[in-house]
Amino acid sequence: MARTKSNHERLLATVEATYRLAERSFDALHSAAKGPEEKERVRELYGAARDAYWKAVLACLEDQSGVVAAIHDELKAKNRELKRSLETLRDLASTLALLRDAVRLAAALVTLAAA
């Protein structure tokens, strides 16, 4: 029986995608990072992606407001961009900037959608 996804499920799936990208790319990003500051940045972004995901699991996420729906769309697009960037990892700075944006959007989504 086909089941339609609820708001929570759709939003959770997008936050999960961000966490999974951070998880799968952590070792490559951490070893590519130059210096302790950049490595610390990778660690912080990974930790924030993980925290946002687990917060989302138990929250009841709703995208009734236009703001939440817009953030959700933006996060989906950012995840796609990040995935492409991680496949080559040509420019670490721009990849980290994408990861930072995705993580911020994921955290904002969980906070606003759970409100």
Add this chain to the structure above:
Amino acid sequence: MNRPVRVSVVLLSLAALAGCTSTARPRAGSLASAGGAATRVAADSVREAAASVDRYVEAQLLLAPLTGRPDPAEETLATLRKVRSVLAARGDAMSELGAAYAGLDALAAFDAADQVERGVNDLAGAVSAYREALGRPAAAPVPAFGLSKGLGAFAGARHAARLKKASAAIRESLERFVALLRTEREVHASLRRALVEGQGTAARAFAALGLARPGTLLAPHAAAFGLAWDEKEYDGALALLRKEPSITGRPGANREDDLRAALDRVLEHRVARRVDLEGALVDETLAGLEALVLAHRSFEAKQETDLAAVHGHVAAVRALLDEYRAAAGK
């Protein structure tokens, strides 16, 4: 003239009542048996997930110093404890469902009411506790279940009526349980994927550091064509591989690095496969319980039980669990 007709009517009624109970007993027994089997595989599947929460937390704590990942925040650890308690409540409901089916089986075989009454009441309590663990508003309390001794004038008909009543009571709790599982389906599949991903990362980190011996992973490949894996030879072989330059031509890399890279790819494949299996396991488990609800309805309406769908889903969950364990090297 009237008397033989009356006698015939009475005899026919008795025959009908006897027929009624003669089909009800074995069919209730079959329903109980199929319900027990569906519950066992569903409980196995839930137990895998509940155990994964602790393994995930430990994996995160191990990964922090080994790979540079940060320790999980206290808030995340609190969430994981909550997830574990939800899965435990779900496992408890599965166990009570199994006990209710054992009670239904006893009722069918010996007309023993105590076990099924206890089973149905404990099941209703466990489903309510699961609902509470999910943070849902409390539902209306379910009245205590009991089988009256006065249902039906004849022993056979009374037995059939008690079986029907017990089936309905189990089904009502099962329906409440399935409704909760259905709303949690995507969340459950998502968190199972995340748990497997986290554990897989830890396994790959151990292998990359040379802390995990790959014997159990490589042995089946050797055994499939009649070769015996010799664990004693492994360290000597590694020492030789270390002296050989990498087949990739990468500066400074050797054949041991090649082996580690190959093992990492196999582990990556296994993690991806298990992640895929998580969603399928959740779907099949739910479909099996939904089929069970339909079987109950059919039994209660017509004393018929077509259990083919239940058995099909049970076999599918078993096959998925076997594949899941194979991907975990169990």
